[in-house]
Amino acid sequence: MMLLTVLHAEMLKMKRTIALKMVVLAPVVVVLLVFFVVSQAPFSSLRRNGIRNEWIGLENLSLFLWALLMMPLFVTVESALVAGLDHSENHWKSLLARPVPRWTFHVAKLMVVIAMTAVSTFIIMCGILVSGKILPYIQPEVVFAPPVPWSTMVQDCAEVIGLMFLPLTIQQWVSLRWRSFSVATGTGIVATVIAFFATAAARQAGSWMQYFPWALPIIPINNRPAYNIPATLAISAAIGLVVAAISCFDFCRREVT
Amino acid sequence: MEIPIRVASVWKSYGPVPAVCDLSLNVPEQSVYGFLGPNGAGKSTTIRMLLGLQRPDQGAISLFGHPLEGHRTALLKRIGSMVESPSLYPHLTGRENLEVHRRYLGVPKKAIENVLATVDLTSVGGRLVRHYSSGMKQRLGLAQALLGNPELLVLDEPTNGLDPAGIHEVRTLVRSLPKRYGITVFLSSHLLSEVEQTATNLAIMSQGRLMFEGTREQLRQRSKQQILVEVDQPERAYDLLSRVCSVVSCEGNCLRIARDSDYGSAQINSLLVKEGVAVTHLTSQHPTLEDFFLELTGSPSAKTEYTMQ
Numbered sequence: 001m002m003l004l005t006v007l008h009a010e011m012l013k014m015k016r017t018i019a020l021k022m023v024v025l026a027p028v029v030v031v032l033l034v035f036f037v038v039s040q041a042p043f044s045s046l047r048r049n050g051i052r053n054e055w056i057g058l059e060n061l062s063l064f065l066w067a068l069l070m071m072p073l074f075v076t077v078e079s080a081l082v083a084g085l086d087h088s089e090n091h092w093k094s095l096l097a098r099p100v101p102r103w104t105f106h107v108a109k110l111m112v113v114i115a116m117t118a119v120s121t122f123i124i125m126c127g128i129l130v131s132g133k134i135l136p137y138i139q140p141e142v143v144f145a146p147p148v149p150w151s152t153m154v155q156d157c158a159e160v161i162g163l164m165f166l167p168l169t170i171q172q173w174v175s176l177r178w179r180s181f182s183v184a185t186g187t188g189i190v191a192t193v194i195a196f197f198a199t200a201a202a203r204q205a206g207s208w209m210q211y212f213p214w215a216l217p218i219i220p221i222n223n224r225p226a227y228n229i230p231a232t233l234a235i236s237a238a239i240g241l242v243v244a245a246i247s248c249f250d251f252c253r254r255e256v257t
Numbered sequence: 258m259e260i261p262i263r264v265a266s267v268w269k270s271y272g273p274v275p276a277v278c279d280l281s282l283n284v285p286e287q288s289v290y291g292f293l294g295p296n297g298a299g300k301s302t303t304i305r306m307l308l309g310l311q312r313p314d315q316g317a318i319s320l321f322g323h324p325l326e327g328h329r330t331a332l333l334k335r336i337g338s339m340v341e342s343p344s345l346y347p348h349l350t351g352r353e354n355l356e357v358h359r360r361y362l363g364v365p366k367k368a369i370e371n372v373l374a375t376v377d378l379t380s381v382g383g384r385l386v387r388h389y390s391s392g393m394k395q396r397l398g399l400a401q402a403l404l405g406n407p408e409l410l411v412l413d414e415p416t417n418g419l420d421p422a423g424i425h426e427v428r429t430l431v432r433s434l435p436k437r438y439g440i441t442v443f444l445s446s447h448l449l450s451e452v453e454q455t456a457t458n459l460a461i462m463s464q465g466r467l468m469f470e471g472t473r474e475q476l477r478q479r480s481k482q483q484i485l486v487e488v489d490q491p492e493r494a495y496d497l498l499s500r501v502c503s504v505v506s507c508e509g510n511c512l513r514i515a516r517d518s519d520y521g522s523a524q525i526n527s528l529l530v531k532e533g534v535a536v537t538h539l540t541s542q543h544p545t546l547e548d549f550f551l552e553l554t555g556s557p558s559a560k561t562e563y564t565m566q
Binding site (some may be wrong): 005006008009012013015016038089090091092093094095096097098099100101163254255257 | 305308309310311312330331332333334336338339341342343344345346348349354356357358360361362363397405521
Protein backbone atom coordinates (compact mmCIF):
# COMPACT_ATOMS: atom_id res chain seq x y z
CA MET A 1 0.00 0.00 0.00
CA MET A 2 2.78 2.36 0.99
CA LEU A 3 4.71 1.37 -2.15
CA LEU A 4 1.68 2.27 -4.24
CA THR A 5 1.46 5.67 -2.56
CA VAL A 6 5.14 6.39 -3.19
CA LEU A 7 4.75 5.16 -6.76
CA HIS A 8 1.88 7.64 -7.27
CA ALA A 9 4.00 10.45 -5.86
CA GLU A 10 6.90 9.39 -8.09
CA MET A 11 4.65 9.53 -11.14
CA LEU A 12 3.38 12.97 -10.20
CA LYS A 13 6.97 14.17 -9.93
CA MET A 14 7.55 13.13 -13.54
CA LYS A 15 4.90 15.57 -14.80
CA ARG A 16 6.28 18.06 -17.36
CA THR A 17 9.75 16.49 -17.29
CA ILE A 18 11.95 15.68 -20.26
CA ALA A 19 12.10 12.12 -18.92
CA LEU A 20 8.40 11.68 -19.64
CA LYS A 21 8.68 13.19 -23.14
CA MET A 22 11.53 10.83 -23.93
CA VAL A 23 9.26 7.83 -23.38
CA VAL A 24 7.56 8.80 -26.64
CA LEU A 25 10.45 10.53 -28.41
CA ALA A 26 13.02 7.73 -28.20
CA PRO A 27 10.91 4.98 -29.79
CA VAL A 28 9.45 7.39 -32.36
CA VAL A 29 13.00 8.24 -33.52
CA VAL A 30 13.70 4.51 -34.00
CA VAL A 31 10.41 3.97 -35.82
CA LEU A 32 11.03 6.95 -38.14
CA LEU A 33 14.60 5.85 -38.82
CA VAL A 34 13.53 2.31 -39.70
CA PHE A 35 10.66 3.67 -41.79
CA PHE A 36 13.12 5.82 -43.74
CA VAL A 37 15.60 2.96 -44.25
CA VAL A 38 12.89 0.54 -45.39
CA SER A 39 11.31 3.10 -47.69
CA GLN A 40 14.70 3.56 -49.38
CA ALA A 41 15.85 -0.07 -49.54
CA PRO A 42 12.91 -2.35 -48.74
CA PHE A 43 14.25 -5.72 -49.88
CA SER A 44 17.78 -5.53 -48.44
CA SER A 45 16.51 -4.25 -45.10
CA LEU A 46 13.42 -6.45 -44.64
CA ARG A 47 14.82 -9.71 -45.93
CA ARG A 48 18.06 -9.80 -44.01
CA ASN A 49 19.13 -13.21 -42.68
CA GLY A 50 16.76 -14.94 -45.05
CA ILE A 51 13.57 -13.68 -43.37
CA ARG A 52 10.60 -14.25 -45.70
CA ASN A 53 7.90 -12.40 -43.71
CA GLU A 54 7.89 -8.59 -44.09
CA TRP A 55 6.29 -8.06 -40.69
CA ILE A 56 9.01 -10.09 -38.97
CA GLY A 57 11.65 -8.32 -41.06
CA LEU A 58 10.36 -4.90 -40.01
CA GLU A 59 10.08 -6.00 -36.37
CA ASN A 60 13.61 -7.45 -36.40
CA LEU A 61 15.11 -4.31 -37.84
CA SER A 62 13.25 -2.04 -35.40
CA LEU A 63 14.01 -4.13 -32.33
CA PHE A 64 17.63 -4.55 -33.43
CA LEU A 65 18.13 -0.78 -33.44
CA TRP A 66 16.13 -0.42 -30.25
CA ALA A 67 17.79 -3.18 -28.23
CA LEU A 68 21.33 -2.58 -29.40
CA LEU A 69 21.55 1.16 -29.23
CA MET A 70 18.53 3.20 -28.29
CA MET A 71 17.14 1.24 -25.35
CA PRO A 72 20.44 1.05 -23.37
CA LEU A 73 20.91 4.79 -23.91
CA PHE A 74 17.27 5.40 -23.05
CA VAL A 75 17.56 3.43 -19.80
CA THR A 76 20.79 5.28 -18.99
CA VAL A 77 19.26 8.70 -19.43
CA GLU A 78 15.91 7.82 -17.81
CA SER A 79 17.57 6.30 -14.73
CA ALA A 80 19.78 9.36 -14.40
CA LEU A 81 16.83 11.74 -14.85
CA VAL A 82 14.53 9.89 -12.45
CA ALA A 83 17.25 9.81 -9.77
CA GLY A 84 18.33 13.34 -10.67
CA LEU A 85 14.87 14.68 -9.81
CA ASP A 86 15.68 14.10 -6.16
CA HIS A 87 19.45 14.56 -6.33
CA SER A 88 18.90 18.12 -7.49
CA GLU A 89 18.50 20.48 -4.55
CA ASN A 90 19.06 17.42 -2.35
CA HIS A 91 15.38 16.52 -2.08
CA TRP A 92 16.40 13.44 -0.12
CA LYS A 93 16.62 15.47 3.09
CA SER A 94 12.93 16.21 2.85
CA LEU A 95 11.75 12.91 1.30
CA LEU A 96 13.61 10.65 3.69
CA ALA A 97 12.29 12.65 6.65
CA ARG A 98 8.79 11.53 5.70
CA PRO A 99 7.09 8.63 7.49
CA VAL A 100 7.72 6.26 4.62
CA PRO A 101 10.08 3.26 4.59
CA ARG A 102 13.20 4.13 2.64
CA TRP A 103 13.11 1.03 0.46
CA THR A 104 9.82 2.17 -1.09
CA PHE A 105 11.57 5.16 -2.72
CA HIS A 106 14.15 2.85 -4.27
CA VAL A 107 11.63 0.30 -5.50
CA ALA A 108 9.26 3.00 -6.80
CA LYS A 109 12.03 4.60 -8.86
CA LEU A 110 13.04 1.20 -10.25
CA MET A 111 9.44 0.47 -11.18
CA VAL A 112 9.07 3.84 -12.89
CA VAL A 113 12.10 3.22 -15.13
CA ILE A 114 10.90 -0.33 -15.92
CA ALA A 115 7.45 1.01 -16.78
CA MET A 116 8.94 3.71 -19.01
CA THR A 117 11.04 1.11 -20.85
CA ALA A 118 8.00 -1.11 -21.30
CA VAL A 119 5.85 1.74 -22.61
CA SER A 120 8.57 2.80 -25.05
CA THR A 121 8.92 -0.75 -26.33
CA PHE A 122 5.14 -0.90 -26.72
CA ILE A 123 5.33 2.31 -28.78
CA ILE A 124 7.95 0.62 -30.99
CA MET A 125 5.49 -2.22 -31.53
CA CYS A 126 2.73 0.23 -32.44
CA GLY A 127 5.20 1.99 -34.75
CA ILE A 128 5.93 -1.29 -36.53
CA LEU A 129 2.23 -1.76 -37.19
CA VAL A 130 1.75 1.78 -38.45
CA SER A 131 4.88 1.55 -40.64
CA GLY A 132 3.65 -1.77 -42.04
CA LYS A 133 0.38 -0.11 -43.03
CA ILE A 134 1.97 2.97 -44.63
CA LEU A 135 5.05 1.48 -46.34
CA PRO A 136 3.12 -0.33 -49.14
CA TYR A 137 1.83 3.07 -50.29
CA ILE A 138 5.39 4.32 -50.71
CA GLN A 139 6.92 1.07 -51.96
CA PRO A 140 4.13 -0.84 -53.75
CA GLU A 141 6.38 -3.87 -54.33
CA VAL A 142 6.61 -4.50 -50.56
CA VAL A 143 3.69 -6.56 -49.32
CA PHE A 144 2.91 -6.76 -45.63
CA ALA A 145 0.66 -9.75 -45.92
CA PRO A 146 -1.78 -10.59 -43.15
CA PRO A 147 -1.88 -11.94 -40.55
CA VAL A 148 0.25 -9.74 -38.34
CA PRO A 149 2.50 -12.12 -36.30
CA TRP A 150 1.26 -10.84 -32.95
CA SER A 151 2.59 -13.64 -30.78
CA THR A 152 6.13 -13.39 -32.21
CA MET A 153 6.16 -9.62 -31.84
CA VAL A 154 4.85 -9.63 -28.27
CA GLN A 155 7.24 -12.43 -27.29
CA ASP A 156 10.26 -10.67 -28.80
CA CYS A 157 9.38 -7.36 -27.13
CA ALA A 158 8.81 -9.04 -23.76
CA GLU A 159 12.15 -10.87 -24.01
CA VAL A 160 13.99 -7.68 -24.94
CA ILE A 161 12.51 -5.89 -21.92
CA GLY A 162 13.21 -8.87 -19.66
CA LEU A 163 16.84 -9.04 -20.74
CA MET A 164 17.20 -5.30 -20.15
CA PHE A 165 16.33 -5.77 -16.47
CA LEU A 166 19.89 -6.57 -15.36
CA PRO A 167 21.58 -3.56 -17.00
CA LEU A 168 18.67 -1.43 -15.80
CA THR A 169 19.25 -2.37 -12.16
CA ILE A 170 22.99 -1.66 -12.50
CA GLN A 171 22.23 1.68 -14.11
CA GLN A 172 19.72 2.50 -11.38
CA TRP A 173 22.29 1.74 -8.68
CA VAL A 174 24.87 4.01 -10.31
CA SER A 175 22.30 6.79 -10.78
CA LEU A 176 21.14 6.70 -7.17
CA ARG A 177 24.62 6.21 -5.72
CA TRP A 178 26.25 9.22 -7.38
CA ARG A 179 24.64 12.63 -7.63
CA SER A 180 26.53 13.51 -10.77
CA PHE A 181 24.54 13.13 -13.98
CA SER A 182 27.83 12.60 -15.86
CA VAL A 183 28.76 9.52 -13.81
CA ALA A 184 25.42 7.85 -14.58
CA THR A 185 25.35 8.75 -18.27
CA GLY A 186 29.07 8.07 -18.71
CA THR A 187 28.62 4.55 -17.32
CA GLY A 188 25.68 3.86 -19.60
CA ILE A 189 27.37 5.22 -22.73
CA VAL A 190 30.60 3.27 -22.16
CA ALA A 191 28.59 0.11 -21.43
CA THR A 192 26.52 0.59 -24.60
CA VAL A 193 29.65 0.98 -26.73
CA ILE A 194 31.16 -2.17 -25.20
CA ALA A 195 27.87 -4.00 -25.83
CA PHE A 196 28.00 -2.91 -29.46
CA PHE A 197 31.41 -4.51 -29.98
CA ALA A 198 30.47 -7.51 -27.82
CA THR A 199 27.50 -8.17 -30.10
CA ALA A 200 29.64 -7.95 -33.20
CA ALA A 201 32.24 -10.28 -31.67
CA ALA A 202 29.64 -12.75 -30.45
CA ARG A 203 28.13 -13.06 -33.91
CA GLN A 204 31.37 -14.44 -35.28
CA ALA A 205 33.05 -16.30 -32.47
CA GLY A 206 30.46 -16.83 -29.74
CA SER A 207 32.66 -14.90 -27.32
CA TRP A 208 31.82 -14.72 -23.61
CA MET A 209 31.28 -11.01 -24.23
CA GLN A 210 27.81 -11.90 -25.49
CA TYR A 211 26.86 -12.17 -21.81
CA PHE A 212 27.93 -8.61 -21.09
CA PRO A 213 24.76 -7.24 -19.38
CA TRP A 214 24.16 -4.44 -21.88
CA ALA A 215 24.54 -6.92 -24.79
CA LEU A 216 21.85 -9.26 -23.46
CA PRO A 217 18.74 -7.56 -24.92
CA ILE A 218 19.97 -8.06 -28.46
CA ILE A 219 20.20 -11.86 -28.08
CA PRO A 220 16.58 -12.68 -29.09
CA ILE A 221 16.92 -10.51 -32.20
CA ASN A 222 20.45 -11.17 -33.27
CA ASN A 223 21.04 -14.87 -32.90
CA ARG A 224 18.04 -16.57 -31.33
CA PRO A 225 18.78 -20.19 -32.34
CA ALA A 226 22.17 -20.18 -30.62
CA TYR A 227 20.77 -19.41 -27.17
CA ASN A 228 18.49 -20.86 -24.58
CA ILE A 229 16.46 -17.68 -24.18
CA PRO A 230 14.33 -18.78 -21.18
CA ALA A 231 17.46 -19.79 -19.25
CA THR A 232 19.27 -16.55 -20.17
CA LEU A 233 16.20 -14.61 -19.09
CA ALA A 234 15.89 -16.44 -15.78
CA ILE A 235 19.59 -16.12 -14.90
CA SER A 236 19.84 -12.45 -15.88
CA ALA A 237 16.62 -11.65 -14.00
CA ALA A 238 17.91 -13.43 -10.90
CA ILE A 239 21.20 -11.50 -11.04
CA GLY A 240 19.21 -8.32 -11.67
CA LEU A 241 17.14 -8.95 -8.52
CA VAL A 242 20.33 -9.47 -6.50
CA VAL A 243 21.77 -6.20 -7.88
CA ALA A 244 18.51 -4.40 -7.07
CA ALA A 245 18.50 -5.82 -3.53
CA ILE A 246 22.12 -4.74 -2.90
CA SER A 247 21.40 -1.33 -4.40
CA CYS A 248 18.31 -0.97 -2.19
CA PHE A 249 20.26 -2.00 0.92
CA ASP A 250 22.95 0.55 0.04
CA PHE A 251 20.28 3.24 -0.49
CA CYS A 252 18.59 2.53 2.84
CA ARG A 253 21.83 2.65 4.81
CA ARG A 254 23.22 5.81 3.25
CA GLU A 255 23.28 8.97 5.32
CA VAL A 256 21.90 12.18 3.88
CA THR A 257 24.50 14.93 4.04
CA MET B 258 3.80 14.82 29.34
CA GLU B 259 5.99 13.67 26.43
CA ILE B 260 9.12 15.71 25.83
CA PRO B 261 9.18 16.29 22.06
CA ILE B 262 12.97 16.07 21.76
CA ARG B 263 15.47 14.57 24.17
CA VAL B 264 19.07 14.23 23.06
CA ALA B 265 21.45 12.44 25.42
CA SER B 266 25.24 12.62 25.03
CA VAL B 267 25.24 12.44 21.26
CA TRP B 268 28.49 12.37 19.30
CA LYS B 269 28.90 12.55 15.54
CA SER B 270 32.06 12.78 13.44
CA TYR B 271 32.75 12.98 9.72
CA GLY B 272 35.88 10.87 9.49
CA PRO B 273 38.37 12.41 11.90
CA VAL B 274 36.44 15.71 12.10
CA PRO B 275 34.06 15.92 15.06
CA ALA B 276 30.79 17.64 14.15
CA VAL B 277 28.81 17.17 17.37
CA CYS B 278 30.43 16.41 20.74
CA ASP B 279 28.55 15.16 23.76
CA LEU B 280 25.37 17.04 22.94
CA SER B 281 22.42 16.85 25.30
CA LEU B 282 19.19 18.77 24.69
CA ASN B 283 15.72 18.85 26.17
CA VAL B 284 13.07 20.60 24.14
CA PRO B 285 9.94 21.41 26.16
CA GLU B 286 6.48 20.90 24.73
CA GLN B 287 4.83 23.81 22.88
CA SER B 288 7.97 25.91 23.03
CA VAL B 289 9.77 27.70 20.24
CA TYR B 290 13.24 26.31 20.79
CA GLY B 291 15.96 28.43 19.22
CA PHE B 292 19.01 26.40 18.23
CA LEU B 293 21.79 28.89 17.71
CA GLY B 294 25.35 28.71 16.56
CA PRO B 295 27.70 30.05 13.92
CA ASN B 296 28.12 28.25 10.60
CA GLY B 297 29.81 24.89 11.16
CA ALA B 298 28.72 24.67 14.80
CA GLY B 299 26.94 21.35 14.20
CA LYS B 300 23.35 22.59 13.96
CA SER B 301 22.48 20.98 10.63
CA THR B 302 24.14 17.71 11.64
CA THR B 303 22.06 17.70 14.82
CA ILE B 304 18.89 18.36 12.84
CA ARG B 305 19.70 15.57 10.38
CA MET B 306 20.18 13.20 13.30
CA LEU B 307 16.84 14.30 14.79
CA LEU B 308 15.12 13.43 11.51
CA GLY B 309 16.88 10.10 11.11
CA LEU B 310 18.79 11.28 8.05
CA GLN B 311 22.07 10.57 9.83
CA ARG B 312 22.93 8.20 12.64
CA PRO B 313 24.77 9.37 15.76
CA ASP B 314 28.09 7.63 16.48
CA GLN B 315 27.22 7.55 20.18
CA GLY B 316 24.38 8.65 22.40
CA ALA B 317 20.62 8.46 22.13
CA ILE B 318 17.88 10.53 20.56
CA SER B 319 14.29 10.13 21.66
CA LEU B 320 11.28 11.92 20.26
CA PHE B 321 8.01 12.07 22.19
CA GLY B 322 9.48 9.65 24.68
CA HIS B 323 10.39 6.97 22.13
CA PRO B 324 13.86 6.18 20.79
CA LEU B 325 14.24 7.30 17.17
CA GLU B 326 16.08 4.09 16.32
CA GLY B 327 13.40 1.48 15.68
CA HIS B 328 10.43 3.89 15.71
CA ARG B 329 11.54 6.14 12.86
CA THR B 330 8.47 5.87 10.63
CA ALA B 331 5.94 6.23 13.45
CA LEU B 332 7.76 9.22 14.93
CA LEU B 333 8.24 11.00 11.62
CA LYS B 334 4.45 11.05 11.22
CA ARG B 335 4.40 13.56 14.07
CA ILE B 336 7.16 15.77 12.66
CA GLY B 337 7.27 18.37 9.92
CA SER B 338 10.62 19.63 8.75
CA MET B 339 12.41 22.02 6.49
CA VAL B 340 16.15 21.42 6.37
CA GLU B 341 18.19 24.34 4.99
CA SER B 342 16.39 25.35 1.80
CA PRO B 343 12.87 24.15 0.93
CA SER B 344 12.80 21.01 -1.23
CA LEU B 345 10.63 21.96 -4.17
CA TYR B 346 10.22 20.66 -7.70
CA PRO B 347 10.37 23.73 -9.94
CA HIS B 348 8.49 22.02 -12.80
CA LEU B 349 5.46 21.41 -10.58
CA THR B 350 2.97 23.94 -9.27
CA GLY B 351 2.79 24.84 -5.59
CA ARG B 352 -0.24 22.59 -5.13
CA GLU B 353 1.40 19.70 -6.99
CA ASN B 354 4.48 20.01 -4.79
CA LEU B 355 2.25 19.74 -1.74
CA GLU B 356 0.35 16.87 -3.36
CA VAL B 357 3.60 14.86 -3.63
CA HIS B 358 4.12 15.21 0.12
CA ARG B 359 0.44 14.73 0.90
CA ARG B 360 0.66 11.30 -0.67
CA TYR B 361 3.62 10.38 1.52
CA LEU B 362 1.74 11.53 4.59
CA GLY B 363 -1.63 10.06 3.65
CA VAL B 364 -3.58 13.13 4.79
CA PRO B 365 -6.83 14.31 3.17
CA LYS B 366 -6.69 16.55 0.09
CA LYS B 367 -8.18 19.53 1.91
CA ALA B 368 -5.00 19.72 4.01
CA ILE B 369 -3.31 21.27 0.97
CA GLU B 370 -5.72 24.21 0.89
CA ASN B 371 -5.45 24.62 4.65
CA VAL B 372 -1.67 24.94 4.66
CA LEU B 373 -1.69 27.15 1.57
CA ALA B 374 -4.04 29.47 3.46
CA THR B 375 -1.83 29.35 6.56
CA VAL B 376 1.18 30.57 4.57
CA ASP B 377 -0.96 32.88 2.43
CA LEU B 378 -0.21 31.22 -0.92
CA THR B 379 -3.72 30.16 -1.96
CA SER B 380 -3.86 32.58 -4.87
CA VAL B 381 -0.57 31.37 -6.41
CA GLY B 382 -0.97 27.67 -5.61
CA GLY B 383 -1.55 26.85 -9.28
CA ARG B 384 1.58 28.62 -10.49
CA LEU B 385 4.76 26.71 -11.38
CA VAL B 386 7.26 26.91 -8.53
CA ARG B 387 10.01 28.04 -10.91
CA HIS B 388 8.12 31.31 -11.15
CA TYR B 389 7.95 31.81 -7.36
CA SER B 390 10.03 34.42 -5.55
CA SER B 391 12.47 33.27 -2.83
CA GLY B 392 10.01 34.32 -0.14
CA MET B 393 7.18 32.37 -1.74
CA LYS B 394 9.39 29.29 -2.03
CA GLN B 395 10.31 29.60 1.61
CA ARG B 396 6.65 29.88 2.60
CA LEU B 397 5.76 26.89 0.41
CA GLY B 398 8.54 24.97 2.16
CA LEU B 399 6.88 25.87 5.45
CA ALA B 400 3.52 24.76 4.09
CA GLN B 401 5.14 21.44 3.15
CA ALA B 402 6.46 21.09 6.69
CA LEU B 403 3.04 21.91 8.17
CA LEU B 404 1.15 19.55 5.87
CA GLY B 405 0.67 16.56 8.15
CA ASN B 406 -0.50 18.65 11.17
CA PRO B 407 2.81 17.94 12.92
CA GLU B 408 3.23 18.13 16.67
CA LEU B 409 6.88 19.07 16.19
CA LEU B 410 8.20 21.37 13.50
CA VAL B 411 11.93 21.28 12.78
CA LEU B 412 13.12 24.30 10.82
CA ASP B 413 16.73 24.77 9.76
CA GLU B 414 17.53 28.39 8.89
CA PRO B 415 13.97 29.11 7.70
CA THR B 416 14.61 32.77 6.85
CA ASN B 417 17.66 32.18 4.66
CA GLY B 418 17.53 34.34 1.56
CA LEU B 419 14.44 36.28 2.63
CA ASP B 420 14.04 40.04 2.53
CA PRO B 421 13.11 41.87 5.77
CA ALA B 422 9.39 41.63 5.02
CA GLY B 423 9.69 37.90 4.38
CA ILE B 424 11.70 37.41 7.57
CA HIS B 425 9.00 39.25 9.51
CA GLU B 426 6.26 37.07 7.98
CA VAL B 427 8.06 33.82 8.78
CA ARG B 428 8.87 35.04 12.28
CA THR B 429 5.25 35.96 12.98
CA LEU B 430 4.04 32.63 11.62
CA VAL B 431 6.53 30.60 13.66
CA ARG B 432 5.74 32.53 16.83
CA SER B 433 2.04 31.86 16.41
CA LEU B 434 2.31 28.11 15.87
CA PRO B 435 2.53 26.91 19.50
CA LYS B 436 -0.51 28.96 20.52
CA ARG B 437 -2.62 28.36 17.41
CA TYR B 438 -1.90 24.70 16.79
CA GLY B 439 -0.04 23.48 19.89
CA ILE B 440 3.07 22.79 17.81
CA THR B 441 6.55 22.66 19.30
CA VAL B 442 9.01 24.45 17.03
CA PHE B 443 12.71 23.59 16.86
CA LEU B 444 14.26 26.49 15.01
CA SER B 445 17.91 26.59 14.03
CA SER B 446 19.66 29.76 13.00
CA HIS B 447 23.02 31.45 13.04
CA LEU B 448 21.33 34.80 13.66
CA LEU B 449 20.67 35.65 17.28
CA SER B 450 18.41 38.54 16.31
CA GLU B 451 16.09 36.09 14.53
CA VAL B 452 15.88 33.60 17.37
CA GLU B 453 15.83 36.20 20.12
CA GLN B 454 12.52 37.56 18.89
CA THR B 455 10.89 34.21 18.30
CA ALA B 456 12.19 31.64 20.76
CA THR B 457 11.05 30.95 24.28
CA ASN B 458 13.96 28.59 24.90
CA LEU B 459 17.47 28.68 23.54
CA ALA B 460 20.47 26.48 23.01
CA ILE B 461 23.79 27.83 21.78
CA MET B 462 26.26 25.58 19.98
CA SER B 463 29.86 26.25 19.13
CA GLN B 464 32.29 23.87 17.44
CA GLY B 465 29.96 20.94 18.02
CA ARG B 466 29.52 21.61 21.73
CA LEU B 467 26.55 22.94 23.64
CA MET B 468 27.53 26.21 25.31
CA PHE B 469 24.18 27.19 26.77
CA GLU B 470 20.70 25.79 27.18
CA GLY B 471 17.85 27.53 28.96
CA THR B 472 15.05 30.02 28.66
CA ARG B 473 15.43 33.44 27.11
CA GLU B 474 15.25 34.96 30.59
CA GLN B 475 18.06 32.73 31.83
CA LEU B 476 20.16 33.86 28.90
CA ARG B 477 19.48 37.52 29.72
CA GLN B 478 20.53 36.96 33.32
CA ARG B 479 23.76 35.39 32.12
CA SER B 480 24.68 38.47 30.12
CA LYS B 481 25.42 40.63 33.16
CA GLN B 482 26.54 44.21 33.37
CA GLN B 483 30.24 44.85 32.72
CA ILE B 484 32.64 47.66 33.53
CA LEU B 485 35.10 48.84 30.91
CA VAL B 486 38.28 50.49 32.21
CA GLU B 487 41.01 52.14 30.14
CA VAL B 488 44.31 52.54 32.01
CA ASP B 489 47.92 53.47 31.37
CA GLN B 490 49.34 50.27 32.95
CA PRO B 491 47.04 47.42 31.85
CA GLU B 492 49.20 44.61 33.25
CA ARG B 493 49.39 46.13 36.72
CA ALA B 494 45.68 46.96 36.62
CA TYR B 495 44.93 43.35 35.64
CA ASP B 496 46.97 42.10 38.63
CA LEU B 497 45.17 44.40 41.04
CA LEU B 498 41.65 43.85 39.74
CA SER B 499 41.82 40.10 39.26
CA ARG B 500 42.34 39.80 43.06
CA VAL B 501 39.03 41.47 43.84
CA CYS B 502 36.76 40.82 40.83
CA SER B 503 36.60 38.77 37.62
CA VAL B 504 38.31 40.29 34.61
CA VAL B 505 36.57 39.10 31.46
CA SER B 506 39.12 40.33 28.94
CA CYS B 507 42.18 42.51 28.52
CA GLU B 508 42.70 44.01 25.06
CA GLY B 509 45.29 46.75 24.64
CA ASN B 510 44.78 49.26 27.43
CA CYS B 511 41.20 48.19 28.07
CA LEU B 512 39.99 45.78 30.71
CA ARG B 513 36.50 44.38 30.80
CA ILE B 514 35.27 43.43 34.26
CA ALA B 515 32.17 41.40 35.05
CA ARG B 516 29.93 43.10 37.55
CA ASP B 517 29.18 40.01 39.58
CA SER B 518 30.16 41.34 42.99
CA ASP B 519 29.64 44.50 44.99
CA TYR B 520 32.80 45.91 43.48
CA GLY B 521 31.45 48.79 41.40
CA SER B 522 32.92 51.55 39.23
CA ALA B 523 33.77 53.81 42.18
CA GLN B 524 35.65 51.09 44.07
CA ILE B 525 37.56 50.06 40.93
CA ASN B 526 38.54 53.64 40.20
CA SER B 527 39.63 54.31 43.79
CA LEU B 528 41.70 51.09 43.96
CA LEU B 529 43.53 51.80 40.71
CA VAL B 530 44.23 55.45 41.54
CA LYS B 531 45.42 54.54 45.03
CA GLU B 532 47.90 52.04 43.48
CA GLY B 533 49.21 54.65 41.02
CA VAL B 534 47.43 53.44 37.90
CA ALA B 535 45.97 56.29 35.85
CA VAL B 536 42.38 55.67 34.76
CA THR B 537 41.76 57.40 31.43
CA HIS B 538 38.27 56.04 30.79
CA LEU B 539 35.74 54.17 32.90
CA THR B 540 32.30 53.17 31.77
CA SER B 541 29.58 50.76 32.77
CA GLN B 542 28.14 48.56 30.00
CA HIS B 543 25.28 46.12 29.70
CA PRO B 544 26.26 43.66 26.99
CA THR B 545 23.54 42.65 24.58
CA LEU B 546 22.57 39.04 24.05
CA GLU B 547 24.58 39.29 20.89
CA ASP B 548 27.74 40.10 22.86
CA PHE B 549 27.07 37.12 25.05
CA PHE B 550 26.40 34.92 22.03
CA LEU B 551 29.60 36.04 20.36
CA GLU B 552 31.53 35.47 23.56
CA LEU B 553 30.14 31.95 23.94
CA THR B 554 30.70 30.99 20.34
CA GLY B 555 34.19 32.53 20.29
CA SER B 556 33.43 34.33 17.08
CA PRO B 557 36.38 36.32 15.71
CA SER B 558 34.01 39.21 15.15
CA ALA B 559 33.46 39.40 18.90
CA LYS B 560 37.15 39.87 19.52
CA THR B 561 37.37 42.56 16.87
CA GLU B 562 34.46 44.34 18.47
CA TYR B 563 36.10 44.27 21.89
CA THR B 564 39.39 45.50 20.46
CA MET B 565 37.65 48.38 18.76
CA GLN B 566 35.92 49.40 21.95
